[in-house]
Amino acid sequence: MPRQAQPDEIAEFITFIASDRVRFATGSELVADGGFSLGPVR
Template identity: 70%
Template sequence: MRKAGGGAIVDVNSIAGLTAAPGLAAYSSSKWALRGLTRTAAKELAPDGIRVNAVHPGIIDTPPAYGPDGRELVPVDDFAIPRMASPDEIADFILFAASERARFATGTEIVADGGFGLGPMS
């Protein structure tokens, strides 16, 4: 990227890097650490024209979102957007962060959580 004159790095983090995740101490702490890495890399690489941003997805409709019984591990009915994200929806955020359209952003965290961080609607 340095030889090319710049570029973009997008870290895929998690909403677990923004809030407490009971029962997921190791996972959550690794996601909090990634936040620090993202911001440090953004500062270190900025002089080389390399942007570093993070996307924090919420619950994505993929196999890890379901238990062995097929039930949702995190019920989404009470989110502001009461459903899981599709992988394509999260990919759109990642593509945006990597694109020239986000050329003025570095060290930024894009939250794509369907309103999870707002807390329950009721």
């Protein structure tokens, strides 16, 4: 994604990972950077 996240998108992500919907994800590293850490978009 060639843009930065909006605050409401990050809030949605945090709400999701704090919910019971991910109760089986333990010890996972979840990155909410829109793919930025993968490098430049070509």
